Amino acid sequence: MVPAVRRRLPWFAIAACFAAVGTLCAQDTGAKSLSALQDAAAKRTAEWNTLTIGLELRLARLLPCDPRVRTAVDEVGRAADTRTVALTSYWNMVSIQSKAQVEAIRGLLTLEQQRAEDWANDKTETEQEVAATSGQAAALKTSLQQVPALANPQKSLESLAETNQMLAGQARERETNGGLLVDELRDLLKASQARQSAIDEQLKSVSAEGQRWSAYYAARQARAQIECVIINPAAATAPPAARPAPPAVRPLPPGTKP
């Protein structure tokens, strides 16, 4: 049997692209580059989709040994590879950003756990202020009995005691919210880690899907070659030079379930 394998983007190029994306991400993990990768993936997908849907219609109009048959299948295969690279680049970037977020959240959780003590101390200090001001007011009240002119400062002190109560209330609220924040950050860390796992799975899924489409186009190219050989046996003597299918995925033997 003549191995009819189409020309495809070399897989080392894909790997090089991943590396390039990694470097790019190290330089700029901003939303802008993610958005650009997202646009590129959507565009490549649309191009490949159009070519795939129209492939059989194009081939049906060509004779079996028409060189445009091979060209047409190659073109769709290249579009599929380009799409896979674009999608992988996009999900790689998503993965890098997601990992950075997981680390940032982990760091925040540590900081907020440490800060819990600060909130508690702050609450204690504001409560001490309330007590101290009340003590001052009580002391001044004693003096007020001897010096009536101290009535105004006494009023000021009472007003300050009320303000201190408000400040202590706010500090108490912050202590509660500080504890709540630690709980929320724990939830967020857990949810972000789950998202990270899903993104990693998505990356694997994109790669596997790319290999399956490569295998399909290889099989389609092989069938076209055999159709040509049936019509023109001489064509079998000049098989086109081509790379083998990627090692990860080979065409399955007939009757084998994927």
Next chain:
Amino acid sequence: MRRALGVLLLASAALAQKEARQNWRNTDPDLERAAATAGATLGARADKAAAEAAKYFGARKIYLESLAADATRRASTVGALNLAPDTVPNMEAYLSGQTTILGASIETIARTPDRGIQQLRQALERERAAVAALTAGSKDVQKAREAVVQTASNAGQARMRTVEVYQKLATSLKQSAQLTEQSGTAWAGYYRSLSDAARSVARPVTSSVPEPKSPAGVVPPAVVARNIPAVPLSRYVGAWTYPTVGARFHGAQPLSTELVVREENGRVSGMLSARFKLPPGNTGDPVVRFDFEGTFQNSPTQTFAVTTNGGAKGTLELIPGPAFNLLEVNFSTDEKAGTVRQANFLLVKK
């Protein structure tokens, strides 16, 4: 690096406010208790407490504002991760169609014995297997995609809740910072009013016998003959010096001071000589010296007109201190370049 710097600055602000609070609270814990008895010295004491309070409230405000800024910065650290809308096209119909076509083709040529046709059948079967792999794989792709969407949604909701708590904290801290600033102003007002109240205290009652009423314009002869201060003469008369330990002053800081007050037949005379610490760069005269004389007035505060050795005219107040051996001195002179024009300090009796 930036985070570490932020943590360091925050820790420094926390420490500064803590120390400022301790300083303030330790400055004069008995101020209010002494308000009735300290007399005019309460002014200087209240001023000191007010200065420390101002430091504390300033530091406290900075600390709270730093915490608020930090909470806002931390909230922004938990940024949203925007995922693309689904870019996986639905290839189900295409793959299903291909499966049908390939199956029909295989069925058509299945019983043809020609070798070439059988090779084609095998090729078709391989192609059908590849399509079957794609059909099965598309479910995995969809599943993986849905998992990302679901987990990203969960993370997004958790993120929003976290940001909300950060915002609550930031708002509370900003409100506290504002209230702290207002509180600082109110404390300054309190100390001022305390000082004013203490200074305006009427002379203490020294006798339970009501003063004899005299007809308008008629001054009792005893008062004309000799004014007696409202407090014992010993609280003014004698040799006084600036203490080396526990010194209290307001305004220019004395380095050394000697005061002598004499009384003879109702006449007061005395001499004050003081050396002050001048601010850096000030090349003026740090020494003030003057003699004074007059009579005692019927009030705790004794006021005398003075002319300094530099020729500046002014007034000198002698006010009994919070203890029997303490005397508050308050003097001010008219403007004369390069001289100490006013000072307020406590002296101890030699």
